[in-house]
Amino acid sequence: AQSVTQLDSQVPVFEEAPVELRCNYSSSVSVYLFWYVQYPNQGLQLLLKYLSGSTLVKGINGFEAEFNKSQTSFHLRKPSVHISDTAEYFCAVSDMGGAQKLVFGQGTRLTINP
């Protein structure tokens, strides 16, 4: 079975500063990896996903993530954040085969201060 650990429950940063949201996963099989964003009172929206190929994945809104198989990590980064990036961010994993089921981390609340 897979599991996901988001190492920070809350991350406060100043506007225009860089940010990294950390995600580690555990799995005995090959996985797909995802980052989702949830704005207040809304559903989730896919930011980016890693299925295969290049380990550096670019997503929407200037976010990117790097898959590191040896460290079983999939950290999310943005070089310069905006007030509008204030949201909850969820890392998720699924195995590649069989009945694929998303397993989510506990979420990281990103707060952008002016």
Place this chain on the structure above:
Amino acid sequence: DSGVTQTPKHLITATGQRVTLRCSPRSGDLSVYWYQQSLDQGLQFLIQYYNGEERAKGNILERFSAQQFPDLHSELNLSSLELGDSALYFCASSVGQTLTYEQYFGPGTRLTVT
């Protein structure tokens, strides 16, 4: 707007009761997924249907059941409700049956059990 609709938006009911949550997927999407988001359990995958058939099952309680109808809308039935069932219930839809296809999330139904 993701194109996925969920009704009702809010639901308040008493313990022991039964409720039905409804989800209409995006036009052309054949898969519907159900998720539960609660403070205690976080985000959990419940169940997936693809073109009317159950495709994958997650942490869905026996008191809960779901189905997908020929017009592809889906219903999640929750019975013998307990206080701990209070949560936000999301559905998501995608065009294919695997997680390689992007899921689009609805705005959710907030269930409060008193």
